[in-house]
Amino acid sequence: MMAPGILYGGSSNFDGVFTQKQRDVFSSSTAPKGHLGSLFAPASSSSNFLGSSSMVSFRGVNGGKRSFFDSFDQDDNEADELGEYLHQAEKKRRLTDNQVQFLEKSFGEENKLEPERKVQLAKELGLQPRQIAIWFQNRRARWKTKQLEKDYDELRNRYDTLKSNYNNLLKEKEDLRTEVFRLTGKLFIKEKGNGQLDLRDEHKHSNALAKETVVDPMSNVPALVVKHQQEDLSSAKSDVFDSESPRYTSRMHSSVVDQDDSARAFETDQSDSSQDDDENFSKNMLSTANLLGKDADDDYPATSSNLSYFGFPVEDQGFGFWTY
């Protein structure tokens, strides 16, 4: 197979590099064969470019790296360099460190290459404009890849942080929920002991509030929670978070209780209004408390919209959209 070869010199719109097709055509018709064939320039009179030596990487030549710019100060070595070049004419040659450095600097200033700048850089570096264009193109591709990796890392960090916060909130929620259950039970026992608790009113209130538990479209938080927040704020009373307050307890209870469970627990009351003895209500309350305690790991709450406390779809809690 024919290795890539570069032809030097230039006509008005010739970039300095023939395509494989062009080379094939050329070499099969008029061009000399072999290494010299790839050196055959279609026009050299108008060439602004520095020619063969510019294309040779001096890495490893004469036992070490040689500066690209140094090469132009050593006319004595031109013959040697030409010989070296002739030897490497059909090899792919890397740019020197200085050339790359120069190009990097230019790329840093502007990663797009206007024609004037391309020609200017080609002159300064002794390369073909086509090579400059290719270098910029490849450099843009590398930059894009790096940028993608960077963006990925950034997104992943943000995701990790978000997930961590979410898990912390979940834990906090569980703790609060446990506390509510504990205090509810305590209150129930206390008020039942005093014979002051009208559990039917409590039940009505609970059901009414539970039915209000729909998601607030603005905040994605259950509207009941929003409503309670607003009420609690406006009341400006010290009993807002007073665990001994029946009002607080009933609200928290109703917002926590699953609607279905709640309905089940108070089914007797709804089906037969004549039955109003405290004992039945006591049993229902206790069974509700047991049910809730047993299902403490279940996701909150209990709205038909299948949304968790934070407004996330339950199935999304694992942030399943992100895969590793």
Place this chain on the structure above:
DNA sequence: TTGTGTTTTATTGCCTCC
């Protein structure tokens, strides 16, 4: 020294823009 993985240079084909 050699095999292998990575980087760099260059080509090809397709697309868009003027």
Place this chain on the structure above:
DNA sequence: GGAGGCAATAAAACACAA
């Protein structure tokens, strides 16, 4: 229709472990 950009790819050059 030509110029230039980009994605995909080839292939040479390079790095490095065994």
